[in-house]
Amino acid sequence: MSITLPSYREQAPEVKERFDRLKQRPVKMEVRGLNKVFGSTDGPVTALQGINFTLHRREFLSVIGPSGCGKSTLIRILAGLEIPTSGQVSVDGQVVRGPGADRGMVFQSYTLFPWLTVKQNVMFGLKIGGNSANKAEAEAREWINLVGLDRFENSYPNQLSGGMKQRVAIARALANRPKVLLMDEPFGALDAQTRATMQSYLLEIWRNVDVSIVFITHDLDEAIYLADRILVLKANPGEVEELIEVPVRRPRTTGQFLEPPFLATRKRLEELIHPPEKVLKQRLKIARMTEVGDDVE
Amino acid sequence: MSSSAKIPKNKVPWFAVRQDLSGRRQSFLALLSFALPIALWCVVSYVPAIWHPDVRLHISAEREGSSTVYTPGNHLEREHFGRFVQTIREQNLEIQRYWRGEEEVAEPARMVRRSNQRVLRQIGHFAVANGWLERDQRQNDEKLFEIWRGLAEGDLQGREQRLTEENLEILRLNWAWLEDMETFSTGGLPAIPLQQLLPQGRPANPVFLPNPHDVVLSWWDLFSEESTGEGKTLRERLGYSLRIVFSGFLLSCLIGLPLGILCGTYHLFSRLFEPFVDFFRYMPAPVFSTLLVAIFGAHDAPKIALIFVGTFFQMVLVIAKTTRLLDRSLLEAAQTMGAKNRHLVLKVIVPGVLPNVYNDLRILLGWAWTWLVIAELIGVKAGLTEFIETQGRWRNFDLVFPVIITIGLIGFATDQLLAFLRRFLFPWEPKGYRLSLNWLTEGHRKE
Numbered sequence: 001m002s003i004t005l006p007s008y009r010e011q012a013p014e015v016k017e018r019f020d021r022l023k024q025r026p027v028k029m030e031v032r033g034l035n036k037v038f039g040s041t042d043g044p045v046t047a048l049q050g051i052n053f054t055l056h057r058r059e060f061l062s063v064i065g066p067s068g069c070g071k072s073t074l075i076r077i078l079a080g081l082e083i084p085t086s087g088q089v090s091v092d093g094q095v096v097r098g099p100g101a102d103r104g105m106v107f108q109s110y111t112l113f114p115w116l117t118v119k120q121n122v123m124f125g126l127k128i129g130g131n132s133a134n135k136a137e138a139e140a141r142e143w144i145n146l147v148g149l150d151r152f153e154n155s156y157p158n159q160l161s162g163g164m165k166q167r168v169a170i171a172r173a174l175a176n177r178p179k180v181l182l183m184d185e186p187f188g189a190l191d192a193q194t195r196a197t198m199q200s201y202l203l204e205i206w207r208n209v210d211v212s213i214v215f216i217t218h219d220l221d222e223a224i225y226l227a228d229r230i231l232v233l234k235a236n237p238g239e240v241e242e243l244i245e246v247p248v249r250r251p252r253t254t255g256q257f258l259e260p261p262f263l264a265t266r267k268r269l270e271e272l273i274h275p276p277e278k279v280l281k282q283r284l285k286i287a288r289m290t291e292v293g294d295d296v297e
Numbered sequence: 298m299s300s301s302a303k304i305p306k307n308k309v310p311w312f313a314v315r316q317d318l319s320g321r322r323q324s325f326l327a328l329l330s331f332a333l334p335i336a337l338w339c340v341v342s343y344v345p346a347i348w349h350p351d352v353r354l355h356i357s358a359e360r361e362g363s364s365t366v367y368t369p370g371n372h373l374e375r376e377h378f379g380r381f382v383q384t385i386r387e388q389n390l391e392i393q394r395y396w397r398g399e400e401e402v403a404e405p406a407r408m409v410r411r412s413n414q415r416v417l418r419q420i421g422h423f424a425v426a427n428g429w430l431e432r433d434q435r436q437n438d439e440k441l442f443e444i445w446r447g448l449a450e451g452d453l454q455g456r457e458q459r460l461t462e463e464n465l466e467i468l469r470l471n472w473a474w475l476e477d478m479e480t481f482s483t484g485g486l487p488a489i490p491l492q493q494l495l496p497q498g499r500p501a502n503p504v505f506l507p508n509p510h511d512v513v514l515s516w517w518d519l520f521s522e523e524s525t526g527e528g529k530t531l532r533e534r535l536g537y538s539l540r541i542v543f544s545g546f547l548l549s550c551l552i553g554l555p556l557g558i559l560c561g562t563y564h565l566f567s568r569l570f571e572p573f574v575d576f577f578r579y580m581p582a583p584v585f586s587t588l589l590v591a592i593f594g595a596h597d598a599p600k601i602a603l604i605f606v607g608t609f610f611q612m613v614l615v616i617a618k619t620t621r622l623l624d625r626s627l628l629e630a631a632q633t634m635g636a637k638n639r640h641l642v643l644k645v646i647v648p649g650v651l652p653n654v655y656n657d658l659r660i661l662l663g664w665a666w667t668w669l670v671i672a673e674l675i676g677v678k679a680g681l682t683e684f685i686e687t688q689g690r691w692r693n694f695d696l697v698f699p700v701i702i703t704i705g706l707i708g709f710a711t712d713q714l715l716a717f718l719r720r721f722l723f724p725w726e727p728k729g730y731r732l733s734l735n736w737l738t739e740g741h742r743k744e
Binding site for chain 2: 079080081098099100101103104105107109111113114115116124125128129156157158169172173176182
């Protein structure tokens with residue numbers, strides 16, 4: 001039995017209207033002709049090739065792709081932590097020449113400063129930015145409240161769970177009022193349940209903050225659930241395979257996981273990332289190790 | 298029977314691979330690790346049947362025609378001691394021949410009287426040990442004569458030390474020749490040789506292994522000694538040694554810490570300094586001692602410099618390495634919040650590496666103590682090491698031991714204190730890493 005799904009390109013009128021409005025918003029980040037070549041012992045390896053996309057104000061963009069497609073390289077270039085071989089990234093028309101406070105980042109590994117309390121961690125960027133201690137503290141409190149950790153503001157990071165640490169990391173990045181928030185598989189190290197909670201938290205935070213988000217993940221459901229658009233990369237070389245407009249209505253709920261637009265998008269992503277011809281090629285050659293009757297498959 | 302169900306305790310067996318024992322057992326074992334060596338020392342010292350290859354003399358051992366004289370307090374190997382006793386017995390038989398008139402005394406009376414005076418003085422130390430004589434009166438023949446009288450007539454009997462029956466017999470026979478004198482006079486000594494007392498003593502271990510109680514007593518004596526103006530007391534020496542160690546080490550830290558952190562932060566500094574430092578550290582600090590004396594004079598400066606040379610180069614490399622171990626992503630995170638180089642160094646690297654640097658310094662401080670021993674011997678010898686050297690040369694090992702143990706205790710106590718302070722200095726650090734007195738307390742807390 002199979003269900004007939006609509007095309008993932010089909011958009012309900014309200015969804016279509018939303019995308020029209022989104023595209024009219026000013027462009028926050030523009031990526032043009034991005035190439036990245038690494039030198040290696042076997043000669044140069046092209047990690048990224050000809051990447052182009054734009055990110056509008058308050059847009060949520062997911063980046064997804066098979067492993068080795070250069071997702072992490074891409075986001076590190078966006079952050080300014082790596083220099084592209086050619087092409088450029090600009091934020092609000094300004095070409096990116098290195099890391100800066102206008103692009104906050106949340107890493108997969110917990111990068112909270114272990115010697116600072118939650119509050120001091122959130123104050124870090126504010127104080128560097130020249131805010132007075134009092135102002136920084138007041139603002140840090142607000143952000144800590146926003147991520148619901150006011151009870152823990154004086155705890156050290158090693159006293160927090162993984163999910164709490166990432167909430168602090170988000171608060172710390174947002175406290176600088178970045179134009180773009182870059183998230184590199186931020187929930188990848190969390191267990192499934194915490195991850196689901198964190199996804200909902202993130203959507204809620206994003207609704208209340210004026211920030212555009214680039215979110216890297218390898219989890220298809222996560223990409224659809226969170227994003228306005230999904231940038232699908234393919235590996236060797238890392239190129240844009242497709243830029244998908246997610247036809248799922250907002251506000252998102254977990255109930256939508258089983259609705260046709262969600263499933264259609266999911267199916268399309270499966271096709272792109274795990275194409276059937278590839279899956280077949282990857283089958284294992286297994287010798288038969290059991291005498292028991294065959295009712296398992 | 299109580300109704301509350303008892304939860305059965307899952308006891309970890311004593312031998313369980315890579316499993317922690319309970320706190321109580323940990324504490325017990327920690328105590329045992331000190332108690333066992335001490336117990337071993339006590340057994341070897343106090344159980345006479347074990348070892349004791351020497352004899353510690355009460356009565357001196359001297360013989361005709363030999364210039365070596367073993368005075369009371371000296372150690373003699375047992376075998377050697379036996380031969381000594383035998384030789385003197387034979388000598389005494391010879392002397393009895395004079396007594397019986399079978400042979401004429403060939404030597405002039407003056408010489409005979411002198412050697413008789415030596416026999417009289419043989420009991421000097423013995424008398425002091427029993428409290429019959431002041432230490433400085435050992436040559437006072439009048440008093441010694443009275444003590445001979447007491448011993449011969451049975452009025453005096455040793456409490457601390459006793460004469461053997463054989464020696465008592467010799468003493469009585471000699472007394473027969475002496476008792477004619479009312480009071481002592483050199484001229485009144487008989488012109489016929491007296492019998493020598495046989496050497497006697499108790500079984501003892503070699504001088505290099507003093508008894509525990511001797512060490513404890515001399516430890517107390519040494520460290521409670523008040524300054525008399527002449528020579529340095531041990532407390533003054535200890536203060537001096539501490540000053541040298543910490544001066545040298547602080548100087549190292551003052552330059553080595555910033556340089557190490559710079560090398561760990563900037564590849565530029567790392568390539569510029571580390572290769573040379575790496576080469577330099579293979580030249581052991583002591584090889585510079587004469588050079589340092591030539592440069593800095595003979596007193597404190599070259600000693601401090603030696604400790605500096607011994608710790609500085611290691612410190613730069615170790616701190617640089619520790620600094621490089623800091624998670625790079627912390628730096629990247631700071632950069633995405635707008636941190637510039639200055640912020641990265643002062644606000645991320647320095648606080649980030651501090652707990653590990655602190656541990657490194659604890660280890661390097663141990664090195665400083667090692668170099669101290671050499672430092673104090675260069676130029677004008679000083680401090681605890683000079684004391685150890687001098688007393689060791691005189692074979693006063695019961696004085697050397699307390700000083701060695703004190704150095705160990707100070708090093709150990711400093712390290713324990715630093716380990717303890719670490720928790721308050723770096724409250725965010727996980728509590729692991731305990732190799733300390735905290736075994737005693739912390740073990741229980743964990744339960």
